[in-house]
Amino acid sequence: MRAADVGDPVMGRLVRSQGPGAAVEAIRKGALPEDFVAGERLHDHGPTRVAELHRRFQAWHARLEIADPAADLETGHRTGARLVIPGSTEWPTQLDALGHSRPLGLWVHGSADLRFSCLRSVAMVGARAATAYGVHVAAEFGVALSEAGWTVVSGGAYGIDGAAHRGALVGDAPTIAVLACGTDICYPSGHHELFAAIREKGAVVSECPPGVHPTRARFLIRNRLIAALSRGTLVVEAAIRSGALNTAGHAVSLGRYLAALPGPITSEMSIGCHKLIRDRNAVCVTTPEELIELVGLIGDDIAVPVRGPVLxxxxxxxxxxxxxxxxxxxxxxxxxxxxxxxxxxxxxxxxxxxxxxxxxxxxxxxxxxxxxxxxx
Structure with missing residues (x-):
C-alpha cells in the first residue's frame, strides 16, 4: 500500500499473480517475475514493455525502502483505525468487482462493521458548491434512507456529501465516509465534528495509509470505492464538469444502479443530472422511496405509486x-x-x-x- 499509488492496476495484477508476500519480495529485490512479465505481454494491458515495468518497479522499490509498515499499524492503532484486507471477515466482497484496481486494503476508523454496513447501502454524491435546494434534498434523502435501514455512503466533502452524511446521522443506520487521504487527516478541516460523529455511528474509510494528504488524482480514484461499496449511486447535483459524474461513470461500468435527481432547468448545478437522465444513463428519482425501490429487492422495497387526490x-x-x-x-x-x-x-x-x-x-x-x- 505504501509502494504503489492507490488503485494502481499493475500492482493489483502483480499481487493477484504472485501473492502479496512474493510481490513485496520481488519489489525489494527489483527482480521482475518472469511469469508476470509474460502475462503482461500476453494480455496487452498496462505497460507491456519490460523497460516500462522496470521503471515502475524502481519507483516501487524506492518507496518501499522508506516505508515503515509497523509504524503505520501502530499509528492506526493509536488513532483508532484498523486495517481491513481481502479475506478478512470485515472485507466488503463487492469491492472484488473492481478487478485489478481493487484496493489492497482499507483503513477503517469507526464503530460500524464495514462489510455489514454496506450490504444495504446507497451512495449519494454531488456538487461541493451545492445550492440550497441540493443541500435540503440531500439531507432529506439521507434521513429517509437511514430511517429505512439503508447505509449512506459518500465522500465527506462540503456540499452534497456533508448534507447526506448529516441527514443519515439522524436515522438509525450507519453512514460511511470514503476519504482521499489517511483516516488521521481531517479534510476538509471544517468537517472535524462531522467526521467525529460519523466515527461514533459509522466509519471513516480510506485506502491511503496514515499521514497521506489528498490530491486531485486521489479524489477521482477514491470515487470508484464509493460506487463499488454501494448497490447504487444517486447524483443529487452536478455541474457539467463534476467529480460526481466521475462516480456515476464508475457505477455504470460496475453495472450498479445509477439514479439522478432533477433540478431547476435554470440551475448550472443540475445540468449534469439532467444529462445523465437525458442520455438514459440514470433513472430519474424524486423521492427516497423511489430510490429504495430501484436499489432494493424485487417485491420487498416497492415504492407506493404517486397518485393525485381522490375526489x-x-x-x-x-x-x-x-x-x-x-x-x-x-x-x-x-x-x-x-x-x-x-x-x-x-x-x-x-x-x-x-x-x-x-x-x-x-x-x-x-x-x-x-x-x-x-x-x-
Missing part, C-alpha cells in the same frame, strides 16, 4: 359522469338537452340527474338543471 366524483359510474359533464355551470339546461350533450338516452339522463341532485352536485332552476355552487 368524490371519482366514485361515479361512467353514465353519471357523462351527464354531470353535460350540466352547465350557469343558466340551466333541460333534461333532453343534457341527454343529447352527454350522449345518453333521456331515461338515463333523468335517473342520473336525480341521483346527482341528491348527492349535491346539481340543482333545479327555472331553466332546467345547473351545477350547484360548492359542489363536492
Amino acid at each position: 368524490p366524483r371519482d366514485a361515479l359510474n361512467e353514465p353519471t359522469r357523462r351527464v354531470l359533464d353535460a350540466v352547465p355551470s350557469r343558466g340551466g339546461a333541460g333534461p333532453a338537452s343534457i341527454a343529447v350533450s352527454g350522449g345518453v338516452d333521456l331515461t338515463t339522463a333523468l335517473s342520473c340527474l336525480g341521483g346527482l341532485a341528491a348527492a349535491g352536485y346539481v340543482e333545479r332552476v327555472p331553466k332546467g338543471w345547473r351545477l350547484r355552487r360548492g359542489q363536492p
Whole structure:
C-alpha cells in the first residue's frame, strides 16, 4: 500500500499473480517475475514493455525502502483505525468487482462493521458548491434512507456529501465516509465534528495509509470505492464538469444502479443530472422511496405509486359522469338537452340527474338543471 499509488492496476495484477508476500519480495529485490512479465505481454494491458515495468518497479522499490509498515499499524492503532484486507471477515466482497484496481486494503476508523454496513447501502454524491435546494434534498434523502435501514455512503466533502452524511446521522443506520487521504487527516478541516460523529455511528474509510494528504488524482480514484461499496449511486447535483459524474461513470461500468435527481432547468448545478437522465444513463428519482425501490429487492422495497387526490366524483359510474359533464355551470339546461350533450338516452339522463341532485352536485332552476355552487 505504501509502494504503489492507490488503485494502481499493475500492482493489483502483480499481487493477484504472485501473492502479496512474493510481490513485496520481488519489489525489494527489483527482480521482475518472469511469469508476470509474460502475462503482461500476453494480455496487452498496462505497460507491456519490460523497460516500462522496470521503471515502475524502481519507483516501487524506492518507496518501499522508506516505508515503515509497523509504524503505520501502530499509528492506526493509536488513532483508532484498523486495517481491513481481502479475506478478512470485515472485507466488503463487492469491492472484488473492481478487478485489478481493487484496493489492497482499507483503513477503517469507526464503530460500524464495514462489510455489514454496506450490504444495504446507497451512495449519494454531488456538487461541493451545492445550492440550497441540493443541500435540503440531500439531507432529506439521507434521513429517509437511514430511517429505512439503508447505509449512506459518500465522500465527506462540503456540499452534497456533508448534507447526506448529516441527514443519515439522524436515522438509525450507519453512514460511511470514503476519504482521499489517511483516516488521521481531517479534510476538509471544517468537517472535524462531522467526521467525529460519523466515527461514533459509522466509519471513516480510506485506502491511503496514515499521514497521506489528498490530491486531485486521489479524489477521482477514491470515487470508484464509493460506487463499488454501494448497490447504487444517486447524483443529487452536478455541474457539467463534476467529480460526481466521475462516480456515476464508475457505477455504470460496475453495472450498479445509477439514479439522478432533477433540478431547476435554470440551475448550472443540475445540468449534469439532467444529462445523465437525458442520455438514459440514470433513472430519474424524486423521492427516497423511489430510490429504495430501484436499489432494493424485487417485491420487498416497492415504492407506493404517486397518485393525485381522490375526489368524490371519482366514485361515479361512467353514465353519471357523462351527464354531470353535460350540466352547465350557469343558466340551466333541460333534461333532453343534457341527454343529447352527454350522449345518453333521456331515461338515463333523468335517473342520473336525480341521483346527482341528491348527492349535491346539481340543482333545479327555472331553466332546467345547473351545477350547484360548492359542489363536492
